[in-house]
Amino acid sequence: MSREELTKIILPEDKIPKFWYNVQADMPNPPAPPLNPRTKQPATPEDLTPIFPMGLILQEVSQERYIEIPQEVRELYKLWRPSPLYRARRLEKALDTPCKIYYKYEGVSPVGSHKLNSALPQAFFNKAEGIKRLTTETGAGQWGTALSLACKLFALECTVYMVKVSYEQKPYRRIIMETYGAECIPSPSNRTATGRAFREKEPDTPGTLGMAISEAVEDAAGRDDTNYALGSVLNHVCLHQTIIGQEVKLQMEMVDDYPDMVIGCCGGGSNFSGIAFPFVPDKLKGQKIRLIAVEPSACPTLTQGVFEYDYGDAAGLTPMLKMYTLGHDFTPPGIHAGGLRYHGDSPLVSQLFHDGLIEARAVLQKGAFEAAVMFARTEGIVPAPESAHAIRVAIDEALLGKEEGVARTIVFNLSGHGQLDLAAYDNYLSGNVQDIEFSDEALQESLKTLP
Ligand SMILES: Cc1ncc(COP(=O)(O)O)c(C=O)c1O
Numbered sequence: 001m002s003r004e005e006l007t008k009i010i011l012p013e014d015k016i017p018k019f020w021y022n023v024q025a026d027m028p029n030p031p032a033p034p035l036n037p038r039t040k041q042p043a044t045p046e047d048l049t050p051i052f053p054m055g056l057i058l059q060e061v062s063q064e065r066y067i068e069i070p071q072e073v074r075e076l077y078k079l080w081r082p083s084p085l086y087r088a089r090r091l092e093k094a095l096d097t098p099c100k101i102y103y104k105y106e107g108v109s110p111v112g113s114h115k116l117n118s119a120l121p122q123a124f125f126n127k128a129e130g131i132k133r134l135t136t137e138t139g140a141g142q143w144g145t146a147l148s149l150a151c152k153l154f155a156l157e158c159t160v161y162m163v164k165v166s167y168e169q170k171p172y173r174r175i176i177m178e179t180y181g182a183e184c185i186p187s188p189s190n191r192t193a194t195g196r197a198f199r200e201k202e203p204d205t206p207g208t209l210g211m212a213i214s215e216a217v218e219d220a221a222g223r224d225d226t227n228y229a230l231g232s233v234l235n236h237v238c239l240h241q242t243i244i245g246q247e248v249k250l251q252m253e254m255v256d257d258y259p260d261m262v263i264g265c266c267g268g269g270s271n272f273s274g275i276a277f278p279f280v281p282d283k284l285k286g287q288k289i290r291l292i293a294v295e296p297s298a299c300p301t302l303t304q305g306v307f308e309y310d311y312g313d314a315a316g317l318t319p320m321l322k323m324y325t326l327g328h329d330f331t332p333p334g335i336h337a338g339g340l341r342y343h344g345d346s347p348l349v350s351q352l353f354h355d356g357l358i359e360a361r362a363v364l365q366k367g368a369f370e371a372a373v374m375f376a377r378t379e380g381i382v383p384a385p386e387s388a389h390a391i392r393v394a395i396d397e398a399l400l401g402k403e404e405g406v407a408r409t410i411v412f413n414l415s416g417h418g419q420l421d422l423a424a425y426d427n428y429l430s431g432n433v434q435d436i437e438f439s440d441e442a443l444q445e446s447l448k449t450l451p
Contacts, residue, residue, distance in 0.1 A: 007089060009102075009251040011082035018069055021242040023277040023348060024235065025065035026284060029355055031235070031347040032322035035309060037451070043319045051220045051228040055125035059236040067239065073121045076153060080109045080116075081243065085251035085411075090378040097398040098407035100257065103414045104248050104275060105381070111176070113384060113416030114271045115146035115231055118240035122229045123150035132225040133157035137187065137212030139267070140166050140338035140386065141173025142416055143231030148182035158182035161189065161215045164207035166338040172420045187212040194218050194315040206334045209268075209342045210314035217317045232268025233312060233321070233346050241274025248411060249278055259289060261397060263412040265389040266293035266302065266360070267339045269346030271415040276358065277348075283357060291358040293349060294389040296368070298436045299332035301325065301345045302353050302360035304443070308450055310344055320451055323350040326438075327446030333436040335365050336424035337385040343446075363392045364435040369428040371395050372418070384416035385424050 024030060033042040045057045052060075059067060069077075088101040106114035126134060134156055138144030144160035151158035160182055167174060167186040177184045185191060187207050188198035194214040198205060205211070213230070220228035230237060245262075252258055262279055264272030276291040283289050295301055302324045310325040312318035325344040326332075332341040345353075352358045372388035374395065375381065383391060394412040401408045418425065427433050 004255055006255060007087050009085040009087070009254050011247060011250055013078055013082070015250060016074055016077055016081050017243050017246045018074065019066035020069060020239045021246055021278050022062055022065055022067055022239055023280050025063055026281050027351065029351060031351045034319035034321050037311065037316055037318070037320055047319065051217060053125045053129040053131060053227060055128060056122065056236045059239055060234060070121070070124055073124050076120050077243070082247045083108050085248055086379070088379055091375060092398070094374065094378045095395065095398050095402065097402040098405065099398040099401035100407070100409045101394055101398055102409070102411045104244055104411065105414045106244065106271065107381065107384070107414060107417035111142070111145045111149055112419070113142040113146065114241060114244060114274060115143045116150065117243055117274065118231065118237045118270065119143070119146035119150035120153070121240050123147070123154040123156055126227050126229070127154040127156060131156065131227045133159070133223070134227055134229045135159045135161070135216040135219045136229045136231065137209055137216045138162045138231065139209050139341055140384070140421070141170050141177070142339055142384065144182070144184065145173055145176050147229055147231070148177040148180035151182065152180045159219065160184045161187040161212040163187055163209060163212050163338060164205070165334040169336070169338070169423055170420060187215050189215060191215065192218045194317070198314065205331065208314060208331050210328050213313035214315035214317050217313060232270040232342070233344065235348055237270045238273035238277065238346055238348050241270045242277050244271070244274035244413065245276060245278035248275060257409055259411040260408040261290040261292055261410055263292045263294060263390045263393050263410065265340060265386050265415060266295045266345065266349065267386060268342050268344070269293070269349035271413050273346060273349055275413040280352070280357060292393060293353070293358055293360045294393045295360060295362050296335055296337055296340045296389060297362040297364045298335045298438055299326065299341050300362040301343065303362045306447060307350060307354055310450055312344060316451065321347050323347045324353065325450070326443055327449055329449040330443060330446035333438060335436060336421065336427070336433070337368070337389065339386040340389065361393055363389050365433055366435050368392045369433055373428070381414065382418045382425065383414055384418040385421050387413070387415045390414070
């Protein structure tokens with residue numbers, strides 16, 4: 001069989017990249033520095049040490065193009081990496097498109113998503129500096145699940161604040177976290193002062209990632225043996241995810257192909273960064289390639305937000321980040337893609353978007369599920385509702401190619417499987433998923449609270 005006929009494009013284990021790619025080395029305009037929320041001056045490494053280990057702080061500010069992946073992390077990556085790149089032949093056929101569609105499948109990780117790519121190094125660097133316990137937030141539960149496993153593998157304790165609406169929608173993710181030995185608390189909770197304040201202000205709040213971050217940060221800052229880990233947004237998280245795109249480049253070489261466009265769903269921006277950033281140098285050198293971030297219309301950070309400094313959390317405890325934001329007070333509607341309900345976006349993604357190097361699209365919930373179901377019925381994998389947003393745009397582009405009679409090569413990141421998101425599919429299949437737009441009034445109110 002010729003390489004062009006492959007359905008699964010598989011790299012051998014010894015091709016797992018040995019370095020992460022740091023896009024900061026190549027950006028025409030560097031991202032603006034994070035600011036200390038009290039002094040409003042650029043945050044110093046010392047400002048960050050109460051909650052992050054120095055190993056990760058150095059990665060956050062590094063300008064080195066390549067950063068070595070520690071041997072211990074590479075050994076653990078072997079549990080599922082290199083992940084397969086698939087040619088979606090059956091989807092192409094169903095669409096009757098001349099386009100080629102490839103998807104990188106990150107759902108083969110033990111926890112079912114790309115999140116473990118960063119959870120492992122974050123646990124590793126914390127352990128190396130003597131930390132005993134990590135706290136974090138989680139939306140859909142994918143990040144919390146990944147950090148729970150990473151903590152267990154590096155013998156750390158783990159407490160996860162899970163956004164209340166997802167905690168209720170997705171009980172199985174809590175059970176997996178507990179199976180890995182972590183503690184999982186619905187947020188906002190009574191455990192922290194910020195959690196109690198959110199509950200008092202809005203007793204029926206569905207919770208937000210911003211609130212859960214505030215609780216996890218407060219918890220970590222209050223204990224010397226505890227640090228905080230973030231599942232997206234920050235530079236070091238996007239860095240860790242670049243293992244995805246580096247593998248994709250090798251896999252595309254194996255079939256003598258190159259993408260016209262690379263698509264990823266975008267919550268805080270980490271899986272999109274992971275697949276897209278390794279292509280940025282090619283684009284800067286003049287290669288014609290489009291990098292498309294897809295967000296939900298219910299939380300349209302890049303497409304409708306403002307590019308300003310804002311807090312990363314709802315209570316204003318974190319450093320201020322220059323990013324596209326809907327305002328840290330914004331409560332996105334409780335859509336099923338819980339991992340995409342974040343008010344801000346990665347400063348790296350934001351800067352590149354601002355500079356026109358990446359594009360953004362917002363899609364409605366029903367359209368995302370329609371695409372996900374079509375994908376499941378052709379390729380067999382039930383996608384995470386977050387990943388469904390990328391599939392929607394991949395399908396739309398393949399249909400556009402058909403209309404225009406142009407055979408483009410489309411690559412998207414299937415960031416996770418949705419086997420624990422079946423309540424969402426049940427809702428969709430029984431006609432109970434609504435296209436929720438957010439209220440413009442709420443957005444304007446929230447933008448007034450920008451620092
Ligand atoms: C499967 C999956 N994809 C995507 C995301 C969005 O996060 P990010 O933008 O950091 O990749 C999440 C977040 O929870 C997720 O679980």
